[in-house]
Amino acid sequence: MALRGNLRDFSATQMLNLISVARKSGTLDIEGVDTQARLLFNQGKLLYAAVGGQDYRLTEVLQRAGKLTEAQSRAIEAQASSSGDRELAWLLLRAGYASRSDIIRGVRAHILRNVFRVFEWSAGTFVFEPNRLSFGDRITVPVDLATVIVAGSRRLREADSFREELPNLDVHLRFTRGAGSRLRKMRMGLDEWRVVSLAGPRNTVREISNQADLSEDQVRRIVYGLMQADLLHVALPEEVPEATSSDRRRKEGARVRGQRPSRNVITRLIDRIRQL
Amino acid sequence: MQNVKMVVTGPFSAGKTQFIHTISEIDVVSTERRLSHPADPDKSQTTVAMDFGRLTIDDDLILYIFGTPGQRRFDFMWRILSQGTLGLVVLLDSVRPDTFREAREILNTFQTYADVPYVVVANKQDLPDAWSPEDLRVALRIPRAIKVLPCVATDRESVKEVLLQLLYTILESMDGDS
Structure with missing residues (x-):
């Protein structure tokens, strides 16, 4: 198809x-x-x-x-x-x-x-x-397309795409499975290596931007390329070691709570839907 | 009598109203309004507040299925409808890549804020050039732990399978919690 x-x-x-x-x-x-x-x-x-x-x-x-x-x-x-x-x-x-x-x-x-x-x-x-x-x-x-994507992202003009992919710079990045061995084989520029060396649970993207002396748009562009090459992704909340208490309170307040039904209710639902 | 609910959400034109209509035992209570400027020539109406279907499970248990509006300006509705839900079905239109961006935003929101089990559904798999569930998983960066299921919302068996998979996911999450 x-x-x-x-x-x-x-x-x-x-x-x-x-x-x-x-x-x-x-x-x-x-x-x-x-x-x-x-x-x-x-x-x-x-x-x-x-x-x-x-x-x-x-x-x-x-x-x-x-x-x-x-x-x-x-x-x-x-x-x-x-x-x-x-x-x-x-x-x-x-x-x-x-x-x-x-x-x-x-x-x-x-x-x-x-x-x-x-x-x-x-x-x-x-x-x-x-x-x-x-x-x-x-x-x-x-x-190898990962190399092409990372290098090609330097030529992208659309800053909007980077902002869309990474609207919030106060997030942590996490390497995808197998990223280490793929990175070793890739040809990357100095700025890309600096971002890679700072990425992980220690730093947010904003901190990477400050420490690597890159502008927000520059760091967004590089992270966009690395994400598109499937080398990095934005860490989920549970993958980040310890959020500050105010962060935690803010997130908890916004969280949508589900219903915790009994197991018996779920099995009755399953039985009924199977019979339809 | 115990009432439980599930919520069907997703971008504009994903087929949420049809999905509920296919499984509901009552005529779907719908708040559809004529589109002032149709974004999709095949779609003249859209849901503005919610859709509502029902399935009687037994003498003591009723399942209500709510559908959220697809248009962005009604975003606030999904939060209201999702409180206290058993689980969520995130429906995608597999033949409309122009809705993928919005689908990504919805999924990002769930990953950050929804403490609710959910499945992602690749609807309209019967249409030519439908993106496969696996392609949608990559395109929308859906983690491996989340199920991406094929579906044709007009087909009762297909909709049943989606609801069953969501219920299995809920059971798995209960196992994980205990």
Whole structure:
């Protein structure tokens, strides 16, 4: 079943988080205001990204990445019998124009450049078609989405989204299960590492902001990225060690109390509803 | 005679009135009013105070089911209706991602303030392009400990299953308390 939505209601970042956490495979087509994007995923990893219908061949990708000169590119193209990337890669390796790691790095940089453009889109529609994967003979490189989301969040313009995700800065953050090992493999900037090192039961987000010398909007942006990458979440009240007594009184006052019926009442309800 | 109640809440157009109508033994007492500016072309009326259904359990016990209004300006009603409830059903419209943001706010409020067992229900699962319960769990950051159930509010069996799952959740919370 396809997932359809609007970027205003469900951002590209949130969609990437869903694909990553649910380890989805398929094609995400985004129709932005001026252009469109196509992203392909396998088991929650980004494999390929094209923006504006531009489907660059490997030689063009490496030339744009500065790994290949125009003359080298022309020479390889002249030898190729098809436009398939695999043949071009083989010819590049044989000619000694590029190494295997040059090719992987070049393709990876191309994918990231394209996907980061999508982060800047705040309007448009999307359709995710599960299990539809078609990239012809293009070379794909699996890219971890957590890294993409954290890095991409730096480019987000919509400060409103950060405030919506984190309206109150007087909350504690908690790492999600498995976040430690994932963080070790990620490439993050200095500010992101500072926030990560201060997050946890010791500090509220406001305290992190003060200690890391980041503005409220900066810390919101970073926390937003880390939350979307499923590395952090806002701690529930029971996960926070000890609230102040005034906090506790305020929360208790606002709390909605349920009814505590007897077990017998619940089993009678269950029996009756089963019979309906 | 003992009366107990459950509350059905959720964003605008999630299907709360229909959910209660499907299970209630009386015609739902509804406070629907014509929408002045319909946000959904298929929906001309909306609940402004509450819906109200009833299910007789036996000679000594009656279950009342209340539905809260979906529109934000009636937010205060859910607090009033939720006091003293057995549990809450948070209904979501699985085909309307434009209501997910509001659903998140409702769920955040529950996680912070509601000392009441609740289940989250992905309604309209019979419609094409309905988001699955598992996708909604990720999209709305619903913790693993909370049940996210599929539902078609027009189908009695589906609604029964939701209420049963809520009752099992209430039993589990009693086990946890003891």
